[in-house]
Structures are given as structure tokens and as C-alpha cells.
Amino acid sequence: MIRPRLTRRLPLGILALALATVSADALAIFQNGGFEQNSYAGWTLGGGTNPGLSGSQPFTGASVQILPGAAGPAAIVGAISDPRAPGIVLPRTGQHTARLNDEGGGALVTTLRQVDTVTSADIDPTDGLPHIRFAFAPVLDDPNHAPQEQPYFFVSVKNLADNSVLFEQFAYSGQPGVNFQSGSGSWKYLPFQDVDAVLPLSAVGQQIELTVVAADCALGGHGGYVYVDGFGSAQVPPPGGGGGQTEYHPVPALDGHGLALLALLVGLVGWVAARPR
Template identity: 35%
Template structure:
């Protein structure tokens, strides 16, 4: 019976965090940005978008750990799975740029998943609007596997498939998009990978852009599964087994 209780406890405790295998704090469930590298700064003028995230390495980042609740503009959940996500940049228009990055080496799982939700305020043209870019690169082969780049005026380059933008009173949102990469199909199991995210206001200080990120890991992130629920289920399971044991002993 003790072995059964222990096995049940371990299974339930790991169920909510299994998707983060291979990454440090891939679902942000530590409640902080451990494992991630942030950067940032300001963007003025009209360079061709998207700006190179490496320009902002080491600068002051504007990345915020988010808890439950909804986005004030779109009404979408701020967290895709678990208790936490991260928001890069914010809805204040002040020329700000924020980046977030993580590299994993010798990744041996069969797939990579992550979820994102971008919110952009309608503004100018492709090269001078608020925007975001997201890339997943295979550092072993020096190839780009995922390449998303959007301004509030439309998609920049490729990567537009699978995204339908919805208008919210002058703002545009992608809604939560789950990226799914089968590494076996790419013959990329065991390679090194880097995820890089950038969110930017427009370069004139009049329009804002930000993006949520969650569930970066080896298992598809379940939608809105709170960790406390898993812990409560664990408690009920152990209590039930204990009660069953008492009834058997009494019999």
C-alpha cells in the first residue's frame, strides 16, 4: 500500500510540469525568470523591422511574470497553462523594446512545444509599427525552425500560416498560438536550440506592442491546468487510499 501511495503521489506531482522537460523553468512555474535571459532598450526612427534582438542584449528588459486573470485589452487568459506565464513589453507606448531568450543543449526529446499570444496596437506601416518577432533556431545546424514576425500592419516575411488576427478597438491580437515542432521529422533530436522573443512599441512612441509566452518544453502544454488543482487531487487521492486502508484494517 505504501508503494501504491508513493507511486500515485509522484505521478500526480509530475503531471503538471512534465511539459517543461529539458528546459529551465520552461513554463515559468517557478514564478520568476530563472533560466531565461532578458534584454531591452528603446527603438526610435525607422529601421527595417524586425530589429535584430542581439542589439538589445544586456539592455534593460521589460519582462513581467504574469499570474491568472485576463488581458485588459483582449480579455484572453494571461496564462496558457499552469499558474504563470511571461509578458514581454507592455501596453504603454514609450519606445520600449524587450527581449527574452533561452538556449537548451543536447535536447533529446522528440518534440518542442510552446504557446504565445501577441497584442499589437494598430499604427503605421510594416517597417515602423509596433511589432514582435519570435524565432526558434537549431544551433547545431544553424537553421531557423520557427520564424514569426508581425507588425500591426501585417506579417513581415514568412510565418503567417495558422494565425488569424482579431481586432479589439484599434488593437490586434493573435490569440494563443501553440507551436509544435516534431524533431524526429527534422532529424534534429540531440541538437542545441535557442528560442528568442522580441516585442516592441512603434518607433515614434505612440503605439504599443507586447506578447505573452508560456509552456516552452517537450510536452504540449495543457490549457489552463492550475498546479493547485494537481496538488488538491494528490491530497484527495492519498486521503482516499488512507481511508480505504483503515476500512480494510477494521474489517
């Protein structure tokens, strides 16, 4: 369940330090991680057709099926307002944010992928460990189909050296236990969720794979998309140019699978979320 819980408020000095480290992030992990080249340079876009999720609930990234076909759309957006998700502030960082898939249907899937190597530049001096940080915000129509036919999103961070999952989040539109907010009409969304995946020191020199998936409903009539931004090792700055406050809260568990995942990830993954204003 994605439900912010205030545990600690960062002193302004630390926030300022975090913002100052953003520029240094250019040399750290992930090319064009903030999409500030106003393009998908450095990234691999893909996709196909959504035949529905495989297996039974709880669904995970392993339930994702993509049939060959034209990939779903992708865009880079700036300072726009999203009429379907009024609580999402864009762009999330800098001047540009990526949007995978869109509001149209067609049972399309859009995927985004990048593999890069963790270096010592990704070590956060506050704890001496490498971090992978980013922000995502799904916006999904909820036509109330069967769960396996609903629009969905998926994000994951995987260590390719041992195939370990450092972070994974999956949800279909309207999934019980996920704190979706109501947008316009039948649309549901989550405000930007800030991910802070803490890696072991041994990850330095190893390859990390980022994957993001956004899928329309499997029946063809309803869309779904996800905004992503700020991929890198530096702290994702607060929305609105640094005037916001930051909360830390633990990894939310979506369901039984989420709880199992949480058990695996205890101590590895943290969450940072902008305080609702």
C-alpha cells in the first residue's frame, strides 16, 4: 500500500546538499536519467500488444506478457497539467519528464529500459552505499475489467550480476490495497512516488537494469500511462524547485507478494515521497 508516513524531516541544509549533488550526478549512473536532453537518448524504448496478465493474483512483473506488434507511444513532457490526474505536478525534475504510453487504447504496451554500471560516483556519502533513485507516477483508466485485463504499470531495478531484484512495483488499475487517487472520470493515479533503492557496496562495478512498463487494457478500449523522471544516484529533488518538504517512509507492500518482497528487501530499499500540499 502506498501511504506516506512521516518518520523524519530533513533539515534544510541536507536538502540543499542533496540539490547541490544533482549537478554532479551527470557523471553518475544512467545516461539522460532526467530526460533533460528532451529525448530518450541513452534509453531503449519498446513494447507491443497486451494480451492480458498471465497466471493468477497476486500479479507481479513476472505476470507481464507482451506480444509482438507496434509499441505503444512515448513522449517527453514539460510544464503541462494532466486533466486526468490533477494531483500530478509536471515536470517532476528539471524541465522534462518522460511519459510512457498515453490515454488512448489499442491494447498497447510501452517499455523503457536502460542498463548501466554502478560506479563509486553513485555512493551516497551519508551512508557510504550506492543508491538508485527515481520517481514515478502511474495514470491508469479503470474500466473495471477482470484484473488481468486492466491497464497496469510496472517498474523494476535489477542487478544483472546475480539477477537480484533491488526494487519492483506492479499494480493494475484499481488494484485493492493500492492507494490510487481518483482522477477525472474513471481515471486513477498515484502522485509521484520517490524511490530510493540502497545497493550493497559490492554492487560497484556491476550492471543495473531499469525497466518501466505501461500497458493499456487488454480488451483495447482503455489507456494507461506512467510518468518517470530523475533516474540516477542523487536524491530526487522535491517537486516545485526545492521548496517542498521530504518525508521518508518504508517500502509499501501492495499485497501478499508485496509483503514477501518487502521481506526480501528489508534494509535495501527506502522510499521518499513528497509531502502532500
